[in-house]
Amino acid sequence: MKRLYIWIGLAVTLLAGMLAGCRGGNVSPEKEKKREKIEIWTYFETDAQCSALDKVIRGFNRSQNSYEASWKYVPMTEFTKKLSMAYTEKALPDLAIIDNPDMSAFIKMGLFEDITGFLKKLGVKKDYYPSLVETVSYGSHMYGLPMNCNNAALIYNKKMLEEKNIEPPESWEELEQAAAALSTESCSGFLMSAVEGEQGAFQILPWILSTGENASEIGGEGTEKALAFLKRMIDNNYMAGDCINMSQNDVGRVFAEGGAAMMENGPWVLPMLDEEGIEYGVSPLPADKISSVIVGGENLGILKGKNVEGAKKFLEYYNQDQVMQAFCQEAQILPAKMNIEIPEDTNLKVFKEQMAGAVVRSSIPSWNVLSKQLSQSVYQMVAEQKSPKEAAFMLDVQK
Numbered sequence: 001m002k003r004l005y006i007w008i009g010l011a012v013t014l015l016a017g018m019l020a021g022c023r024g025g026n027v028s029p030e031k032e033k034k035r036e037k038i039e040i041w042t043y044f045e046t047d048a049q050c051s052a053l054d055k056v057i058r059g060f061n062r063s064q065n066s067y068e069a070s071w072k073y074v075p076m077t078e079f080t081k082k083l084s085m086a087y088t089e090k091a092l093p094d095l096a097i098i099d100n101p102d103m104s105a106f107i108k109m110g111l112f113e114d115i116t117g118f119l120k121k122l123g124v125k126k127d128y129y130p131s132l133v134e135t136v137s138y139g140s141h142m143y144g145l146p147m148n149c150n151n152a153a154l155i156y157n158k159k160m161l162e163e164k165n166i167e168p169p170e171s172w173e174e175l176e177q178a179a180a181a182l183s184t185e186s187c188s189g190f191l192m193s194a195v196e197g198e199q200g201a202f203q204i205l206p207w208i209l210s211t212g213e214n215a216s217e218i219g220g221e222g223t224e225k226a227l228a229f230l231k232r233m234i235d236n237n238y239m240a241g242d243c244i245n246m247s248q249n250d251v252g253r254v255f256a257e258g259g260a261a262m263m264e265n266g267p268w269v270l271p272m273l274d275e276e277g278i279e280y281g282v283s284p285l286p287a288d289k290i291s292s293v294i295v296g297g298e299n300l301g302i303l304k305g306k307n308v309e310g311a312k313k314f315l316e317y318y319n320q321d322q323v324m325q326a327f328c329q330e331a332q333i334l335p336a337k338m339n340i341e342i343p344e345d346t347n348l349k350v351f352k353e354q355m356a357g358a359v360v361r362s363s364i365p366s367w368n369v370l371s372k373q374l375s376q377s378v379y380q381m382v383a384e385q386k387s388p389k390e391a392a393f394m395l396d397v398q399k
Contacts, residue, residue: 033065033066035065035066035067035068036066036067036068036307036310037067037068037069037070037094037307038067038068038069038070038094038095038307038310038311038314039069039070039071039072039093039094039095040057040069040070040071040072040093040094040095040096040097040314041071041072041074041079041082041083041093041095041096041097042071042072042073042074042096042097042298043073043074043075043076043079043097043099044073044097044331045073045075045076045249046249046268046269046271046272046331047271047272047275048268048271048272048330048331048332049268049331051330052326052327052328052330052331053071053327053331055326055327055330056317056318056323056327057069057070057071059317059323060313060314060317060318063317064313066310066313067307067310067313067314069310069314072093076099076198076199076247077197077247079098079099079102080102080105080106083096083098083106083111084109087109087111092111092303092304092305092306093303093306094302094303094306094307094310094311095300095301095302095303095306095311095314096300096301096303097147097298097299097300098144098298098299098301099198099296099297099298100132100135100136100146100149100295100296100297100298100299100360100361100362101135101198101360101361101362101367101371102198103135103136103143103144103299103301103362104135104138104362105368106301107138107143108138110304111301111303111304112143112144112301112302112303112304113143113301113302113303113304113308113311114141114142114143115142115143115144115302115308115312115315116140116141116142118312118315119136119142119145120142122145122315122316122319124136124142124145124146127337127338127339128146128336128337128338129146129149129336129338129355131295131355131358131360132146132149132295132297132299132336133146134360134362134363135295135299135360135362136299136301143301143302144299144300144301144302145299145300145301145315145318145319145336146297146299146300146336147297147298147299147300147318147336148297148298148324148327148328148331148333148334148335148336149295149296149297149333149334149335149336149355150266150267150268150296150297150333150334150351151266151293151294151295151296151351151354151355151358152202152203152206152264152265152266152285152293152294152296153264153265153266153282153283153284153285153293153350153351153354154168154169154175154262154263154264154282154283154284154285154286155255155262155263155264155265155269155270155273155280155281155282156168156261156262156263156280156281156282156283157255157258157260157261157262157278157279157280158279158280158281159279160182160187160261161178161182161261161262161281164178164181164182166178166181166182168281168283169262169286170283170284170286170287171286171287171288172210172229172286172287172288174286175190175262175286176229176232176233176238178190178261178262179233179238179239179261179262180236180238182261182262183236183237183238183261186258186259187258187259187260187261188237188238188239188240188254188259188260188261189238189239189260189261189262190233190238190239190260190261190262190263190264191239191240191243191246191251191254191255191259191260191262191263191264192204192239192243192251192263192264192265193243193246193247193248193250193251193264193265194230194243194244194246194375194378194379195243195244195245195246195247195250195375196244196372196375196376196379197371197372197375198371199247199248200244200374200375200378201361201370201371201372201374201375202248202294202296202361203248203264204226204230204374204375204377204378205294205359205361205374206264206285206292206293206294207226207229207230207288208222208223208226208227209222209290209292209294209359210226210285210287210288210289210290210291210292211223211225211226211288211289212288212289212290213226215359215363215364216364216365218364218370218395218396219392219393219394219395219396220392220396223392223395223396224388224389224391224392225288225388226288227377227378227381227388227391227392228388228389229288230378230381231381231382231388234381234382240260241382243378244375244378244379244382248265248266248268248269249268249269249272251263251264251265251269252265252269252272252273253272255269255273255278256272256273256276256278257276264285266296266333266351267332267333267334267347267348267351268331268332268333270332270347270348271330271331271332280347281347282347282349282350282351283350284350284353284354285354291354291357292357292359293354293357293358293359294358294359294361295355295358295359295360295361297333297334297336300314300315300318302315321337321339321340324336324337324340325340328340329342332348333348334348334351334352334355370395373394373395374395377391377392377394377395378391380394
């Protein structure tokens with residue numbers, strides 16, 4: 001009996017060793033390999049944007065076994081400053097989702113990798129809006145992948161306009177009349193962001209260009225006319241003077257809470273309005289002489305000296321039509337690829353139609369100076385420091 005127990009013990013030990021060997025042999029070397037980290041910085045903050053980006057990240061991580069991507073939120077108002085500091089401190093992320101007008105300055109600083117050959121293989125020049133390709137280019141070289149695009153339109157509360165029997169305004173005169181009829185003590189007839197920096201500049205510039213002012217000659221009579229129009233809207237309480245402190249998302253929240261009947265804003269605020277159950281409509285931005293909007297959106301850039309191969313894999317993944325389409329549909333923004341269709345019944349239709357004539361900010365001379373000065377000009381008018389004529393003159397001088 002003792003001998004039998006010894007044989008049983010030996011058999012169990014041998015079987016355990018065989019099973020352990022089998023388990024070791026079944027582990028794929030690919031699975032054993034530690035994934036390389038890919039960090040992405042972005043200023044996305046709406047629930048829809050964050051959720052959509054989360055899904056892209058998860059999809060990428062499931063699609064391969066070599067890299068693991070994650071993203072970090074950096075406030076938009078601090079984004080360029082943080083990126084510059086990270087460059088100085090050698091603490092850059094691998095990828096940045098950056099506002100497309102900001103990319104040019106960072107390309108010139110040497111922050112982004114030249115990935116011209118890689119982007120040509122992806123068919124970027126053929127498949128993407130030419131205006132967006134321009135935002136990732138410097139000379140004949142390309143430094144990033146356009147991620148999405150947008151512009152600003154007029155978004156209005158259908159119920160408020162119907163109660164006053166008002167049609168969505170198409171001209172400045174109609175907008176002023178509608179805003180006058182819709183304004184109350186608790187509700188602005190119209191609202192827009194004039195906050196300092198790119199967000200404010202993005203919303204102020206269309207009014208200037210709508211006068212027929214040449215983009216290379218901002219600061220002339222058209223600029224004065226546009227600034228005088230905006231000041232009149234504020235002076236008459238058709239638009240809150242606090243617009244100088246409101247981001248685009250702040251404006252969206254005020255609108256969603258019933259604090260504004262109409263607003264200038266982009267498609268990224270639409271999920272917020274849907275969540276609040278607001279019945280809204282979207283129409284082209286009211287024009288003076290010509291309809292004009294500004295190209296908005298983000299680019300994906302690979303930071304120089306970081307995990308370039310892993311970052312390229314991420315760009316390859318996002319470049320797939322179905323990935324880009326799913327991201328943009330959830331985030332309620334337009335795909336950067338021209339061929340990707342949007343549903344016919346979507347409120348994005350107006351924004352897509354406006355892309356055809358949208359102006360690229362980086363093509364405007366001295367835009368890095370003007371972008372700061374545009375919002376400052378509205379602030380100076382609100383504070384009664386300068387008249388529209390003086391504010392327009394300052395824009396011309398600052399160039």
